[in-house]
Amino acid sequence: xxxxxxxxEAIILRDGDNVVKRxxxxxYRIRELDEMIRRQRTKSEAKLIVEARKAGVPxxxxxxxxxxxxxxxxxDGRPLKEVMSEELVRKxxxxxxxxxxxxxxxxxxTTTNILVRGDRIYxxxxxxxxxxxxxxxxxxxxxxFFQTLESTEIKxxxxxxxxxxxxxxxxxxxxxxxxxxxxxxxxxxx
Amino acid sequence: MRDIKIDSPVESVDIRNSxxxxxxxxxxxxxxxxxxxxxxxxxVISFAESAYLPKSGGxxxxxxAQHHAEKIVDVLREALKKMKEKGFSEEDIRGVAFxxxxxxxxxxxxxxxxxxxxxxxxxVSLIGVNHCIAHIEVGRWMxxxxxxxxxxxxxANSQVLGYMAGRYRIFGETxxxxxxxxxxxxxxxxxxxxxxxxxxxxxxxxxxxxxxLPYTVKGMDFAFSGILSAAKKLxxxxxxxxxxxxxxxxxxAMCTEVAERALAHTQKDELLLVGGVGMNKRLQKMLKxxxxxxxxRFYTPPPEYTKDNGVMIAYTxxxxxxxxxxxxxxxxxxxxxxxxxxxxxxWK
Ligand SMILES: Nc1ncnc2c1ncn2[C@@H]1O[C@H](COP(=O)(O)OP(=O)(O)O)[C@@H](O)[C@H]1O
Ligand SMILES: [Mg+2]
Numbered sequence: 001x002x003x004x005x006x007x008x009e010a011i012i013l014r015d016g017d018n019v020v021k022r023x024x025x026x027x028y029r030i031r032e033l034d035e036m037i038r039r040q041r042t043k044s045e046a047k048l049i050v051e052a053r054k055a056g057v058p059x060x061x062x063x064x065x066x067x068x069x070x071x072x073x074x075x076d077g078r079p080l081k082e083v084m085s086e087e088l089v090r091k092x093x094x095x096x097x098x099x100x101x102x103x104x105x106x107x108x109x110t111t112t113n114i115l116v117r118g119d120r121i122y123x124x125x126x127x128x129x130x131x132x133x134x135x136x137x138x139x140x141x142x143x144x145f146f147q148t149l150e151s152t153e154i155k156x157x158x159x160x161x162x163x164x165x166x167x168x169x170x171x172x173x174x175x176x177x178x179x180x181x182x183x184x185x186x187x188x189x190x
Numbered sequence: 191m192r193d194i195k196i197d198s199p200v201e202s203v204d205i206r207n208s209x210x211x212x213x214x215x216x217x218x219x220x221x222x223x224x225x226x227x228x229x230x231x232x233x234v235i236s237f238a239e240s241a242y243l244p245k246s247g248g249x250x251x252x253x254x255a256q257h258h259a260e261k262i263v264d265v266l267r268e269a270l271k272k273m274k275e276k277g278f279s280e281e282d283i284r285g286v287a288f289x290x291x292x293x294x295x296x297x298x299x300x301x302x303x304x305x306x307x308x309x310x311x312x313x314v315s316l317i318g319v320n321h322c323i324a325h326i327e328v329g330r331w332m333x334x335x336x337x338x339x340x341x342x343x344x345x346a347n348s349q350v351l352g353y354m355a356g357r358y359r360i361f362g363e364t365x366x367x368x369x370x371x372x373x374x375x376x377x378x379x380x381x382x383x384x385x386x387x388x389x390x391x392x393x394x395x396x397x398x399x400x401x402x403l404p405y406t407v408k409g410m411d412f413a414f415s416g417i418l419s420a421a422k423k424l425x426x427x428x429x430x431x432x433x434x435x436x437x438x439x440x441x442x443a444m445c446t447e448v449a450e451r452a453l454a455h456t457q458k459d460e461l462l463l464v465g466g467v468g469m470n471k472r473l474q475k476m477l478k479x480x481x482x483x484x485x486x487r488f489y490t491p492p493p494e495y496t497k498d499n500g501v502m503i504a505y506t507x508x509x510x511x512x513x514x515x516x517x518x519x520x521x522x523x524x525x526x527x528x529x530x531x532x533x534x535x536x537w538k
Contacts, residue, residue, distance in 0.1 A: 008454045008484070028479040029443040032400040037443075040405075107409060128409055140409070 018063055021070045038068045041127055046070050048126035055102040057095045058122045077117030086162040091121050093166025100170045103133045109145040139179035212284040216504025219301035220293025220321045222249055224258045226269040227501030234501050235276055238268035255296035262304050287507020290318030291528030298524035306519055315516040317507040322530040325464040328502035333489035335460045339452045344465035345370035350452045358530050361452045362410030370467050372414035380425045390434045391470050397435035401428055405440055410451055412444045442473045446480050453486055463490040466497040509537040
């Protein structure tokens with residue numbers, strides 16, 4: 001199996017039509033706690049991936065789930081970061097609207113966690129996600145996404161506008177956008 | 191407030207020469223510790239302090255302010271005396287720095303009043319220092335670290351910061367109470383003496399039995415109050431050592447995880463631990479292990495500079511004065527909610 005990504009928390013292995021996302025143990029924490037956290041996050045990520053799909057958001061199909069591992073469909077696509085366009089980012093906005101309609105918070109909404117295959121967009125990496133109906137959590141999702149655009153895209157302002165066109169499908173969009181502006185004032189997440 | 195008379199009985203020995211560096215006096219008093227430090231660019235010249243220990247319960251803001259008001263003259267006098275014993279005189283002091291916030295309003299005002307009157311008396315610059323930034327800068331100074339991710343854990347504050355484009359940005363922070371306060375509150379609820387952190391650490395060493403507690407990390411933020419209530423409940427049923435052990439393992443793992451995430455996010459490879467909770471050996475071990483495993487370096491200053499201290503205010507004051515960040519008396523109002531990312535860092 002080929003390693004396609006290795007970050008602080010997990011390793012991603014390609015296995016034919018599937019990928020394996022394996023959460024790695026941390027030496028700094030005691031075994032009981034380490035296993036509890038990895039088990040919890042693995043389970044919660046799988047659940048959110050399934051719930052997102054039920055909400056009409058394309059996500060990889062889950063093939064198998066064990067304590068620290070999710071086996072899921074390999075998406076033969078490119079991260080949004082590499083194929084950015086106003087049209088695609090508008091679609092991404094529509095998908096995030098669907099998540100927030102169901103109170104699903106992605107938790108790490110960056111342009112590497114959005115994969116584009118043909119004209120379909122997939123959301124991945126729900127490892128930091130959770131359910132919450134609060135405006136604040138939804139605004140943080142937007143904030144993280146905007147920060148990513150601003151730090152990587154020259155046309156960040158246009159792209160944010162396009163994203164919001166899509167996001168306005170969520171009926172609570174106004175309060176979330178307002179709150180995002182407040183968060184911005186607090187100058188956080190750099 | 192009383193007039194400040196700081197004339198010391200010890201006569202200074204005049205060994206001054208023109209090449210000697212300028213000194214800054216710094217006063218810290220945001221919370222429990224009233225502390226005065228005097229530094230030059232090269233070294234700590236003098237250090238004196240007086241800690242307020244509540245007779246019962248946690249910090250009472252009014253009592254803390256009273257303590258500071260009563261002790262400030264003595265502490266200043268002691269610091270100046272030590273300075274003179276090293277052959278310096280008051281004329282070597284070129285600036286007076288004080289902790290302008292964040293902290294307890296009443297305590298901050300005592301310290302600010304003292305700083306203003308000294309600056310007027312000596313006709314030198316006044317520098318209002320952000321308490322959190324001072325923790326970071328003294329840590330960088332003592333440890334010789336260039337551009338670290340900073341884990342700042344004290345009683346009231348718990349943040350992960352890093353320098354980026356002219357400011358120390360807050361990547362993550364507590365969503366409710368500071369870690370130190372959470373530990374102290376737990377300790378008090380089970381009858382341990384104040385400050386509770388060291389007591390919990392001592393008891394935790396006697397156990398290796400983990401009892402599950404909530405683990406609350408949200409992205410790069412964390413929260414402690416839910417864990418605090420859960421731990422209090424556990425303490426009704428389980429041996430105290432086991433609860434202390436579980437509490438430490440849980441909250442320190444959360445801090446370590448968030449610190450690691452900030453390192454990964456910024457691709458920095460130094461971690462600096464500051465703030466009173468930073469004296470905990472188990473926390474230091476976890477952070478060290480994490481850093482080792484990802485090829486980063488871990489730093490923490492000696493204990494007297496990890497907790498609140500006047501030296502950190504003096505040293506940051508020196509950096510600020512050099513870059514022109516002094517304030518006129520009329521603009522020296524304290525700011526109890528002063529956030530570190532409001533400070534434009536002009537000295538880096
Ligand atoms: N189902 C998948 N199909 C194709 N590539 C994937 C898939 N899941 C993850 N990846 C790739 O691996 C990278 C890391 O996976 P991710 O789930 O985002 O974990 P991490 O928490 O390490 O960011 C992604 O950015 C993506 O490039
Ligand atoms: Mg990812």
